[in-house]
Amino acid sequence: MSRAFVNEDAGKDRPDLPDLPLSAHPNFVTPRGLADLRARLAARQGELAALRARAERLDKLPEAAAERDIRWLEARIASAIPVDPARHDLTEVAFGLRVTVADEDGRETTYEIVGEDESDATRGRIAPHSPLARALMGARVGDEVTWPRPAGALSLEILSIAHADDPTA
Incomplete structure (x- = not known):
């Protein structure tokens, strides 16, 4: 079979988006800043759930973007150094x-x-x-x-x- 007829993207059900860059600086946060990161994470998780619940899911890019943002927010929260x-x-x-x-x-x-x-x-x-x-x-x-x-x-x-x-x- 000719390579021209092989679908190399078969099985790929979502686009790969590069991860958002993480800062090299220590992640000091105020209580307000940590609360804001947590609120942003909860909101993005809610948006992802709504995207996954759509009847028409041919466009996977919004889901991939939400998943990427969630990974970034989780990493920022995990690396947080709270300072009161x-x-x-x-x-x-x-x-x-x-x-x-x-x-x-x-x-x-x-x-x-x-x-x-x-x-x-x-x-x-x-x-x-x-x-x-x-x-x-x-x-x-x-x-x-x-x-x-x-x-x-x-x-x-x-x-x-x-x-x-x-x-x-």
Whole structure:
């Protein structure tokens, strides 16, 4: 028989999608970040169950994508290193704390150092391995730190340190 008539994909009932990359950094998480990962996992598992319950299942790509996402979320949860920010005193900037800084022009900005999966620049949440977080970690109120940015270094003064759930901060 000619090779032209052999279906090499026979028996393959779902597409293979490459796994999502896992970070090489330690997976520190806040309690909120861990809860969010667990909620995302539960939601994706629910979506997968709904996809598998479809009457028409010719397109297996959505199922494969959900399975891939579930594997990634399970790996992130398994590698999580929970850190309770409430255990930190507020003498220096640490993981899970909120810090307010002033730049050279006096503009104030507040950042929260959170886990990589929880980081969101639009909400002022930064990952602990980012250049800004590395510059802030260990600093105390009144200290001046240098944030090495591609646009040029920026000097920041630490104005306050608070717990993230503190509404007065």
